[in-house]
Amino acid sequence: MTVSTAIARLNAADQDFARHLDHLLSWESVSDDAVNQRVLDIIKAVRERGDQALVEFTQRFDGVDAKTIDDLILDRERLELALTRITPVQREALEKAANRVRIYHERQKQDSWQYTEADGTVLGQKVTPLDRAGLYVPGGKASYPSSVLMNAIPAKVAGVGEVVMVVPTPRGEVNELVLAAACIAGVDRVFTVGGAQAVAALAYGTESVPQVDKIVGPGNIYVATAKRHVFGQVGIDMIAGPSEILVVCDGQTDPNWIAMDLFSQAEHDEDAQAILVSPDAAFLDRVAASIDKLLPTMERAEIIEKSINGRGALIQVRDMQQAIEVANRIAPEHLELSVADPQAWLPQIRHAGAIFMGRHTSEALGDYCAGPNHVLPTSGTARFSSPLGVYDFQKRSSIIFCSEQGASELGHTASVLARGESLTAHARSAEYRILNEKGN
Incomplete structure (x- = not known):
């Protein structure tokens, strides 16, 4: 050569x-028109026919002889078996890497906070983990066990209730390192499906695949295009x-x-x-x-x-x-x-x-x-975005509690601004809570 x-x-x-x-x-x-239409067709089929569509697409695209969705599900015992099938040196390396990734990301975890003003008004922020996250992992020879660690561990550190992994097994080729990484990282469920159909299943749910709140992880042009289309229905990490x-x-x-x-x-x-x-x-x-x-x-x-x-x-x-x-x-x-x-x-x-x-x-x-995450912004998007982290698996809710005195004081300000916007109901809602001069 x-x-x-x-x-x-x-x-x-x-x-x-x-x-x-x-x-x-x-x-x-940007996907061409042919890829875009194919992805839309796949998403539609998964939404309409659920598990059956997943089985058919997996047979067609991955060459897997699956009869039912049960043939595409790996339980926790199978992940634990993968740990015994890799070499001791590989297991040690995975565990050491996982530990370093976990320690680093634990420092990113954000906590809820509040403060109280002089009149008793309380303001703050409530930080809550996502209920469920979906992790897409490329399969076959292009598998990256390191990506499993980098995507799943921050989710677990954030407190995500369930991490669901999808990974294609082309022609039945299972990557034991990837499954071992999933076991070490604490992945809860694994489905051996890939492509746009896996993204659609995570976004909308099927009879067997649970609907998630956010999809993370790399993939080919079909996966990236599908992530673009389901964004809004679910969150995504980025289009890399x-x-x-x-x-x-x-x-x-x-x-x-x-x-x-x-x-x-x-x-x-x-x-x-x-x-x-x-x-x-x-x-x-x-x-x-x-x-x-x-x-x-x-x-x-x-x-x-x-x-x-x-x-x-x-x-x-x-x-x-x-x-x-x-x-x-x-x-x-x-x-x-x-x-x-x-x-x-x-x-x-x-x-x-x-x-x-x-x-x-x-x-x-x-x-x-x-230790830091290797899921990073590409193509100049580091100008406005950040590495994947624990914060991607947490959401924040504002907390507002007004004391009687606080509601009265803020009511004056809100009233002026609301009437300036011609939103009378807003203004009167705030005004109802304004104390009169006698404090009644």
Whole structure:
């Protein structure tokens, strides 16, 4: 097999740099009409025919010889069996990662709060976990047990009553690591269905699949399209684009390390994006040489090659200050600050899903076991969104209790504003509770 790279080289000093950068970053994840209509048809069928539609779609799309919905349900005993089928080393790694993810996310948990004003009025917020969450997990060879941990554990820490997992088993191929991860993470129920039909089942419920309040987890274009369509009926985490990494380096890190960090995201798929930004032109040359040297040694070399050639880039900047400006412009999913003093630059980072600090902190550690969540905003959405967390599985209700005196005082203000909006019933509702001068 022959592989070669022709990674793009950009220079921030060039007059047309902004245009080239915009073109490099452009990504359109909108489904075409055929995919969209197919998904709508699948959702309609699941809503109308429930379990039977799930069985038929699973037979057709996954090649699974299922007769009834019972053939697509895995109980807790089956998950526990998976723990015995993986190697002791794998089990230890899963348990260690799960423990670190759990400890980190426990710090995110929000509690209810209240405060009392001088007149006895009480204001506050009641924090309540979702009743039920649905977790979509890709199946077969593309399975990611780490994603099970990252999605299920925050839900459990939040106090979600039931976590329901859906995972396709194409041609009956069961991934024992995924089931073992589900067992360790505390998943309550598992259905071996996938695609848009699984999303529809979680959103609307069937005779066997319970309706959930929120659906999280990655999937293909059909899954993403289905999530778009059911949003509003249920909550969703995000519509994720291809994986991406941006490395900002001062030129002093081993170029082989940097090349492999770029590969770590490029190997996900051909549309993944790997970018290096540095003020050191000679260092960019050394990294380019490392890419060419190391690429033939990679198992997924063809995928990496297409990703690097299609969407990768080495960007030269004036100095580290401009490197940070470019990073904020890109708003990457993963940002590595591979520099001597990353803490000094951290305050200037405004947009990034996850920030990996220092030369020794590879992005791969965050994918598996560092502790923070690896479900992150992509395609520049880090400008306005955050990693998946415990807060995604909690909802907040406002608490308002007015004392007699407080209702009277606030009634005056509400009355003025309501009448200004010509909402007389609002005004009179507040005015009824205003005390007269004698306090009656």
